[in-house]
Amino acid sequence: MLKASLPVIFFVNSCLLSNAYAEIDQSSAKALADDYAIVISTATGIVGELQQDINSSTIKPEQIAIPTIFKNFKKKYKAKTGKNYNASAPNILGTMRGHVLMSLEGIINEYKNEILDGGQDAFVPAYFRALMVEQVNSNMDGIMQSHVTNREADLINTDSAVEIVTENSPIANEFIKLVNSGTTKVIGKVINNHYMSYNPFTLKTSCVACHTRNGINHQKPGGFGGALIIDIPLQ
Numbered sequence: 001m002l003k004a005s006l007p008v009i010f011f012v013n014s015c016l017l018s019n020a021y022a023e024i025d026q027s028s029a030k031a032l033a034d035d036y037a038i039v040i041s042t043a044t045g046i047v048g049e050l051q052q053d054i055n056s057s058t059i060k061p062e063q064i065a066i067p068t069i070f071k072n073f074k075k076k077y078k079a080k081t082g083k084n085y086n087a088s089a090p091n092i093l094g095t096m097r098g099h100v101l102m103s104l105e106g107i108i109n110e111y112k113n114e115i116l117d118g119g120q121d122a123f124v125p126a127y128f129r130a131l132m133v134e135q136v137n138s139n140m141d142g143i144m145q146s147h148v149t150n151r152e153a154d155l156i157n158t159d160s161a162v163e164i165v166t167e168n169s170p171i172a173n174e175f176i177k178l179v180n181s182g183t184t185k186v187i188g189k190v191i192n193n194h195y196m197s198y199n200p201f202t203l204k205t206s207c208v209a210c211h212t213r214n215g216i217n218h219q220k221p222g223g224f225g226g227a228l229i230i231d232i233p234l235q
């Protein structure tokens with residue numbers, strides 16, 4: 001059902017893109033950033049739920065069938081927000097949500113074999129999230145840029161350094177300052193006519209255990225775990 005309706009959403013959205021971009025103001029930028037942060041953590045959680053079965057190579061094809069993935073994703077979103085996931089909302093939120101569903105489907109299908117073969121850390125949520133953020137950035141076509149990043153000493157993927165991911169942003173210095181300071185407060189504000197959204201993570205025991213397997217061994221549960229940063233140019 002979703003397969004059939006997605007091209008329609010996509011078509012409508014591409015017609016709206018230029019208008020939506022022109023109309024984006026502080027309150028719609030804030031709504032977009034806040035919803036996107038929830039959407040990304042929800043989507044990452046979908047892959048998170050499959051970790052045990054991926055790691056032990058017991059995952060079954062029906063667990064990653066797209067209708068099941070979408071159903072679980074929408075259920076989780078509703079549990080977090082109390083609202084239905086409306087990907088055909090006639091505004092920038094609908095545009096973003098449509099792109100997220102498309103990339104969720106695209107990535108799961110692309111990595112199906114790796115996921116089904118499984119093995120320890122064969123397909124981790126962080127890797128999935130990095131792919132998703134990259135695709136949504138490119139599909140949002142200048143409306144919004146977002147990155148999951150960290151300060152240098154904590155980086156697993158050095159391409160995700162805050163200095164690198166923000167290099168084309170006029171508010172790069174603000175993000176660099178916040179990430180390097182490891183501030184754990186959520187921040188949303190306007191700087192240089194850009195809406196800046198900073199959404200820090202807190203490390204759990206499970207994060208630290210896996211990051212240690214990936215070569216970062218000084219992190220502690222409860223500590224700063226990087227951040228999702230979102231940059232939305234205003235009109």
Ligand code: HEC
Pocket residue numbers: 121124125126127130148149150154155156157158160201202203204206207208210211214225226227
């Ligand atoms: C199963 C392993 C695993 C778990 C669990 C995990 N991570 Fe990671 N994390 C990774 C890997 C691998 C990367 C690099 C992904 C890539 O290739 O871009 C990463 C990347 C990141 C990044 C991006 C910056 C960087 O270092 O590349 C942040 C921020 C991050 N993780 C935070 C967390 C937090 C916070 C948690 C817990 C809530 C967590 N991670 C749980 C494996 C894990």
